[in-house]
Amino acid sequence: MCKRKDILYNCVDIQECCDFIFPSIIKEGDLTISISTNGSSPSFTKKMNRFLKDLIPNDVSSFLQEMKSLRKTLPKGKERMKLLDEKVSEYFDKWKK
Numbered sequence: 001m002c003k004r005k006d007i008l009y010n011c012v013d014i015q016e017c018c019d020f021i022f023p024s025i026i027k028e029g030d031l032t033i034s035i036s037t038n039g040s041s042p043s044f045t046k047k048m049n050r051f052l053k054d055l056i057p058n059d060v061s062s063f064l065q066e067m068k069s070l071r072k073t074l075p076k077g078k079e080r081m082k083l084l085d086e087k088v089s090e091y092f093d094k095w096k097k
Helices: 042-055 060-073 078-096
Strands: 024-028 031-035
Touching: 024 042, 031 042, 031 060, 060 078
Parallel strands: none
Antiparallel strands: 024 031
């Protein structure tokens, strides 16, 4: 009935009837991570959400704000790209240890 009236429909129990999904979302400041199994396993999605949340560094929001500020203030070009790439690499390298 919804399809005949061009109305989007979501039925989590009958995947082929769904026109859209509601992924699990992790939001930390400007960082947004979306997780979905396309209905295969909502419990997997829930556990993956918790797993990834535990991996996100506490200072990720402030780091992303710093990166945003640098992107706004530094002139565009290869030098800016190199500097920003280096800062991101340094950020991740400190979390590897």
